[in-house]
Amino acid sequence: MENSFHGRTIATLSATGQRKFQVGFEPMVEGFTFVPFNDMDALEGAVSERTCAVLLEPIQSEGGVFVADKAYMTKLREMTKARDILLMLDEVQTGMGRTGKLFGYEHYGIEPDVMSLAKALGSGFPVGAIVAKDRVMDAFEPGTHAATFGGNPLASAAVAATINAILDEGxxxxxxxxxxxxxxxxxxxxxxxxxxxxxxxxxxxxxxxxxxxxxxxxxxxxxxxxxxxxxxxxxxxxxxxxxxxxxxxxxxxxxxxxxxxxxxxx
Ligand SMILES: Cc1ncc(COP(=O)(O)O)c(C=O)c1O
Missing domain, CATH: 3.90.1150.10 (Aspartate Aminotransferase, domain 1)
Structure with missing residues (x-):
């Protein structure tokens, strides 16, 4: 989306719809198309049979706190389902209870295929996660993808403790x-x-x-x-x-x- 923010690693920076963050880090990863947020017509006009996913934040936070409309999210989910396009939500800021639901998507009565989590996920311990439906996760098998610190026990313990605290303490x-x-x-x-x-x-x-x-x-x-x-x-x-x-x-x-x-x- 235009005005989005998805992070500083090279692919997420490439997916970020604010030029100022990309300056000095080029070349960007190719293949991202940007459309105005909350504009279903623009999105319909931009997708093709080559589109694999639509990525957005339920609330564009860095971009100035713009909330996705309910009708937009509903239509977006219907369209992506009908066209077999993945719906990926960046819940790094909106996840883990902040918006008044455990995840931002719950306000919309929809479910994404993939979501990213971080920030409150580890109560300050540096950790991020990608959560996805089985159909998506099946594309990975052990060894397909890895990271030096991925899944390390201390981070995982911080995540488990955080989730328990969030749920147990209301x-x-x-x-x-x-x-x-x-x-x-x-x-x-x-x-x-x-x-x-x-x-x-x-x-x-x-x-x-x-x-x-x-x-x-x-x-x-x-x-x-x-x-x-x-x-x-x-x-x-x-x-x-x-x-x-x-x-x-x-x-x-x-x-x-x-x-x-x-x-x-x-
Ligand atoms: C919406 C959103 N996605 C992703 C990120 C992750 O960014 P980084 O790669 O800089 O940790 C952030 C960080 O502020 C964010 O606000």
């Missing part, structure tokens, strides 16, 4: 709850401060779009001990820890209110 429901609470707080700030154009996202993956450059705002928050991340355009991304509580959200909202009042007076 983290997914908490993400949905706290995400809704944070979203409500942000909506109230949007009502009050006209330079906030939009608040969007799902669960604990939220973006705030401003009418001005967000660089100084990110610095203001940093000075107050809050780390925000500037996404593409005038958007800041909020990706708090999955275990954040209401008390911490209240502290954040109080700080945000103070900084936005100051911004209003500028």
């Amino acid at each position: 983290i997914v429901a908490k993400c949905a709850d706290i995400g809704a609470y944070l979203g409500k707080g942000l909506a109230a700030l949007k009502q009050k401060f006209p330079f906030i154009i939009d608040v969007r996202g799902m669960g604990l993956l939220l973006g705030i779009e401003f009418s001005m450059d967000v660089g100084p705002i990110v610095q203001d928050f940093l000075a107050e001990g809050v780390i925000l991340y500037a996404s593409k355009g005038n958007v800041v991304r909020l990706l708090p820890p999955l275990i954040i509580g209401k008390e911490e959200v209240d502290i954040f909202l109080e700080i945000a209110h103070k900084i936005f009042e100051r911004q209003n007076a500028r």
